[in-house]
Amino acid sequence: MAIAALEDKYDVDVITQNVDNLHERAGSTRVLHLHGELTKVRPENTYNDRDGFSTVGVIDVGFEPVNVGDLSPEGQQYRPHIVFFGEAVPNIEKAIELVNAADILLIVGTSLQVYPAAGLYRYAGYDTPIYIIDPKDIPVRDPRITHIREVASKGMEKFIAAISQPASHQP
Numbered sequence: 001m002a003i004a005a006l007e008d009k010y011d012v013d014v015i016t017q018n019v020d021n022l023h024e025r026a027g028s029t030r031v032l033h034l035h036g037e038l039t040k041v042r043p044e045n046t047y048n049d050r051d052g053f054s055t056v057g058v059i060d061v062g063f064e065p066v067n068v069g070d071l072s073p074e075g076q077q078y079r080p081h082i083v084f085f086g087e088a089v090p091n092i093e094k095a096i097e098l099v100n101a102a103d104i105l106l107i108v109g110t111s112l113q114v115y116p117a118a119g120l121y122r123y124a125g126y127d128t129p130i131y132i133i134d135p136k137d138i139p140v141r142d143p144r145i146t147h148i149r150e151v152a153s154k155g156m157e158k159f160i161a162a163i164s165q166p167a168s169h170q171p
Helices: 002-008 022-026 092-101 117-123 152-164
Strands: 014-016 031-033 036-043 078-082 105-108 130-133 145-148
Touching (some): 002 152, 092 117, 105 152
Parallel strands (some): 130 145
16 A cells, blocks of 8 residues: 555556555556466467467456356457466566666565566666665665665655655665
């Protein structure tokens, strides 16, 4: 909810590896799901070399199960609209564009060890401040990074305080 509340003052895009819809339920309005969404299904034939993780035929089923025999109008088996291990992360290019355009990059609750998402911070502009909120050590060193060693809720409070300060007082 703290991330969603940022929309009251800032232009916010959320990039998430989560396949749930918690960001939307918290109130975020612009969410890019890198690994898809569990509340949606798509026909199996839409994942191919031509269009990758296509959104053709995607439907929202909420929390209803997907069963063998649940077919699209074209007769294709429905599958969860998520990225399985070994599949490409098709929204990575869009994520790179969003990170590259960001004035501030906030990374919350990740160890920066799940690729390709872990490398997205590298696409932030040279002068873009990067804040990482995670209580654990992170395996990267970058002068743009401010590491807030807190759980997400406490870290968000510190992040909001930091970006609310005049530029000369920011960490």
